[in-house]
Structures are given as C-alpha cells and as structure tokens.
Amino acid sequence: MNPAAVALVATTAIQIAAAAAALTLPAIAPVVARDLGVPTSMVGTYIALLYVGSSTAALAGGGIVLRVGAIRLSQLCLIACAAGLALGLVPxxxxxxxxxxxxxxxxxxxxxxxxxxxxxxxPREKLALTFSIKQTGVPAGTALAGLVVPPLAVAYGWHAAVLAIAAACALLAFAVQPLRAALDADRDRSARLSAGQLVAGLRLVAASAPLRTMAAVSFVYAGMQMCVSSFIVAYLAEEIGLSLVVAGLGLTTANVAGVAARIVWGAIADRWLSARAVLAWLGALMAAASALAALFAPGWPLAALLAVAAALGATAIGWNGVYLAEVARLAPAGRAGLATGGCLFFTFVGVVVCPFLFGVLQRASGSYALCFAAAAGVCALAAAALGLSGRFRAPSGSA
Structure with missing residues (x-):
C-alpha cells in the first residue's frame, strides 16, 4: 500500500474512533441521565462542554503537531478520549x-x-477527494456510536458499553504506532511548546484573507450542520406529528446522504470546479434545502420529508472535506495543521453558538419551521459572501 493510502486509512480510522467517542454518552443519554438524576436534555450541556474543549485543543494542536508529529498527537488524542469516557463512569x-x-x-x-x-x-490533484473521504469518518463514527453503544448498554449495562468504546480508542492508539516512523519523520523536536501556540493558528488565519473567509464560512456551515443533527428529529416528531422512530429516519437519511455527498463534492472540487465554487454552491443548496424544510406540514408524504432530509444532509453534512482541503491548500508549506487548527476554532464555535441561537428562537416562537427559514437566510448570505469574496480558482486537477 502506498504512503498516501496508508495515511488515508489511518487518519480515517482515527477520525471514526474519535467521533464515536464524542457521541458515546449522548447515544445513551436517557439511561445515563436517569442514573445521575438529571433531565435527558442535559445532553446539550455535555455537547457544549465537549466542543469548548475541542475548540481550545484544536488551536493548540496545530502547533503541537509540528513538535511531536501528527501520529503521536493522534495517539495522545485517542488516549484522552478513552480517559474521558472512563471518567464519565464516575456517578x-x-x-x-x-x-x-x-x-x-x-x-x-x-x-x-x-x-x-x-x-x-x-497529490494536489486528489486533495479534496482525499480529505472528503477522511471526513466521512465523522458521520461514520456517529453512526457507529448509535448502532453499537445502545445495544451494548441494553445487553451489558451502559458502563460496559462506554468502556468498550474507550478500549477501542486505546487499542487503536497502539495499533498505529508502526506508522509513526514514516508519517512523523518531519516532526521538529526543536519546535517550542508554549502558551503562544494557542494563538499561533489564529494569527495565521488573521493574516490571510482567504483563510479568514474559510473560517467565517465554516462558522455558519458547521452551525447549520449541528442544527440539522440536533433538531430534525424533534421537528418531525413535535410539529409534523411523526412517531419518534419514523422521525429518526430523517436523521439517519441526512447522515447517510452526508457520507455519500462528502465523496461526491470532493471529486467535483478536484476535477471540475474550484473548492471555493463548490462551497459557495453548497451554501446556496443548503439554504434551499432549509427553506424547503421550513415548508414541512403534517400532510406531506414521508418520501418527500425524507427527500428534503437527504438534501439537508448532502449539503449541511457534506461540505467538510472540501473545506478542509481548501484550508490545507491555502496554508503555507508545512503549516496545514496550524491553519486547520486556527480555522477549526471558528468551526467549533459555530457548532456551539448556532444551535444555541436556533433553540432560543424555537422557544421564543414555538416554531421549528421559522427556525429553518431563518437558517436558510443565514446560509444564503454566507454563500453569497463566499461567492463574491474573490475570483474562483481552477480545480487543482487542471493545473
């Protein structure tokens, strides 16, 4: 297997494990909340705290990777995920x-x-597709948590289910050790680790207009992604009147569409359109899908509801790989990790802020439809700003 394929398989596996770890406790929130004596809705606070940690660590990660190497950092991250899950067992x-x-x-x-x-x-001509394939690890890990953790909790208790995912993360951390010599060969042991590393990525983003644009767009798109994931089931169940099981099909459909679309958008960005153009079109399509969701009514056929859910997933969940590939392309040589960490800070802030605002508007208005209409407007503005911010470059494969 060539080095590029090895790197892709390893990073995708690591991404799947980390995403599964992040969603392990939320996947069994009702039983965990019952044992702790708190409302299940407290899972929202758990997710918010998780992304506070993520946004801070993403900033530091871009600098740490230069000193210890990407594989070593990934190993440390997997161990941290395992330790965090184990800590979550404390009542x-x-x-x-x-x-x-x-x-x-x-x-x-x-x-x-x-x-x-x-x-x-x-290779530069395969950058967007490769990043998009790797990013399928996020919905794949989320799906894995949803498929594996609840049945394990029912069969063996939720503590055993959590420990199983923690053990998987730890085992993967050891399994990738043989790859470290080759993939971490560029690490710089003289690179300093300091508090300044927390803002090094932000400084890099602030100094580059294209990176600033990517960071701002990711704030909106990531926020929309989390709004779809967080509220589509509640919308379909509470306002449209579907059963919880049938409403859950909407979330499943969105995630399946998102996995497939990430690969499709990556191929398009490599072969036919620039990454910026693809992201602008995705924002416009995201807005259109959200506007259609705002029109949902109890009389709509299930197939139509699921078709819109698929459109939301293909756009709001499908954009990430193209975005990350473009950030890596825009970064100075050897600084892709640093630039990604700086941009991801804004991505993760969007994940926290946008669903919070969506929830505030829903509680004030009593209407999920109004919230999706408002989200459509925000996505349309982001797409327009991206489209007008500069001339689209040619796809990397055309050079």
Missing part, C-alpha cells in the same frame, strides 16, 4: 462535565493532525 455531575471537556480535548486536534499528514502525502 457525579462534575465528573461527567470534566469527562466532556477531556473527550473534547482529545477530539479537537484530530483534524489538524490528519490535515498535516494528508497535506504532505496526497
């Missing part, structure tokens, strides 16, 4: 809150580390 709210932050600290640097590896091992 105390403070411990679970700390667990969320610790899992987030492990989750955040995974993407900057993988970007560093893939940027140096992938």
């Amino acid at each position: 105390a709210l403070a411990a679970v809150a700390a667990a969320a932050v610790l899992v987030g600290l492990g989750y955040g640097p995974i993407t900057p580390a993988s970007s560093h590896v893939l940027a140096k091992t992938t």
Whole structure:
C-alpha cells in the first residue's frame, strides 16, 4: 500500500474512533441521565462542554503537531478520549462535565493532525477527494456510536458499553504506532511548546484573507450542520406529528446522504470546479434545502420529508472535506495543521453558538419551521459572501 493510502486509512480510522467517542454518552443519554438524576436534555450541556474543549485543543494542536508529529498527537488524542469516557463512569455531575471537556480535548486536534499528514502525502490533484473521504469518518463514527453503544448498554449495562468504546480508542492508539516512523519523520523536536501556540493558528488565519473567509464560512456551515443533527428529529416528531422512530429516519437519511455527498463534492472540487465554487454552491443548496424544510406540514408524504432530509444532509453534512482541503491548500508549506487548527476554532464555535441561537428562537416562537427559514437566510448570505469574496480558482486537477 502506498504512503498516501496508508495515511488515508489511518487518519480515517482515527477520525471514526474519535467521533464515536464524542457521541458515546449522548447515544445513551436517557439511561445515563436517569442514573445521575438529571433531565435527558442535559445532553446539550455535555455537547457544549465537549466542543469548548475541542475548540481550545484544536488551536493548540496545530502547533503541537509540528513538535511531536501528527501520529503521536493522534495517539495522545485517542488516549484522552478513552480517559474521558472512563471518567464519565464516575456517578457525579462534575465528573461527567470534566469527562466532556477531556473527550473534547482529545477530539479537537484530530483534524489538524490528519490535515498535516494528508497535506504532505496526497497529490494536489486528489486533495479534496482525499480529505472528503477522511471526513466521512465523522458521520461514520456517529453512526457507529448509535448502532453499537445502545445495544451494548441494553445487553451489558451502559458502563460496559462506554468502556468498550474507550478500549477501542486505546487499542487503536497502539495499533498505529508502526506508522509513526514514516508519517512523523518531519516532526521538529526543536519546535517550542508554549502558551503562544494557542494563538499561533489564529494569527495565521488573521493574516490571510482567504483563510479568514474559510473560517467565517465554516462558522455558519458547521452551525447549520449541528442544527440539522440536533433538531430534525424533534421537528418531525413535535410539529409534523411523526412517531419518534419514523422521525429518526430523517436523521439517519441526512447522515447517510452526508457520507455519500462528502465523496461526491470532493471529486467535483478536484476535477471540475474550484473548492471555493463548490462551497459557495453548497451554501446556496443548503439554504434551499432549509427553506424547503421550513415548508414541512403534517400532510406531506414521508418520501418527500425524507427527500428534503437527504438534501439537508448532502449539503449541511457534506461540505467538510472540501473545506478542509481548501484550508490545507491555502496554508503555507508545512503549516496545514496550524491553519486547520486556527480555522477549526471558528468551526467549533459555530457548532456551539448556532444551535444555541436556533433553540432560543424555537422557544421564543414555538416554531421549528421559522427556525429553518431563518437558517436558510443565514446560509444564503454566507454563500453569497463566499461567492463574491474573490475570483474562483481552477480545480487543482487542471493545473
């Protein structure tokens, strides 16, 4: 297997494991909340704390990867995820809150580390497709948590289910050790680790207009992605009147479409359109899909509802790989991880802020439809700003 393929397989496996770890406790939130004596809705606080840790660690990760190497950093991240899951077994709210932050600290640097590896091992003409394939690890890991963790919890108890995912993360950390010599050969032991590394990625983004644009767009797109994932089931169940099981098909459909679309958009960005053009079109299509979702009514056929859910997934969940490939392309040589960490800070902030605002608007208006209409407007503005911010470059494969 050639080095590019090895790097892609390894980083995708690591991404799947980290994503599964992030969603392990939320996947069994009802039973965990019952044992802790808190409302299940507290899972929202868990997710928020996780992304606070992720956003902070993503900033640091871009600098740490230069000193220790991307594989070593990924190993440390997997161990942090495993330790966080183990901490979540302690029957105390403070411990679970700390667990969320610790899992987030492990989750955040995974993407900057993988970007560093893939940027140096992938041919430029295959960059967007490769990053898109790797990013399928996020919905794949989410799906894995949903498919595996609840049945394990039913069969053996939720503590055993959590420990199983923690053990898988730890085992993968050891399994990738043989790859370190080759993939971490560019690490710089003289690189300094300091508090300044937390802002080095931000400084890099601030100094580059194209990177600033990518960071701003990712704030909106990532926020929309989390809004779809967080609220589509509630919308279909509470306003449209579907059963919880049938409403869950909407979320499943969106994620399946998102996995497939990530690969399709990556291929398009490599062969026919520039990454910026693809991202602008995705924003416009995201807005259109959200506007259609705002028109949902109890009389709509299930097939039509699922078709719109698929469109939301293909756009709001399908954009990430193209975005990360473009960030890596725009970064100075050898600084893909640093640039990715800086941009991901804004991505993760969008993940926290946008669903919060969506929820505030829903509680104030009592209407999920109004929220999706508002989201459509925001996505349309982001797409327009991206489209007007500069001339589209040619696809990398045409050079």
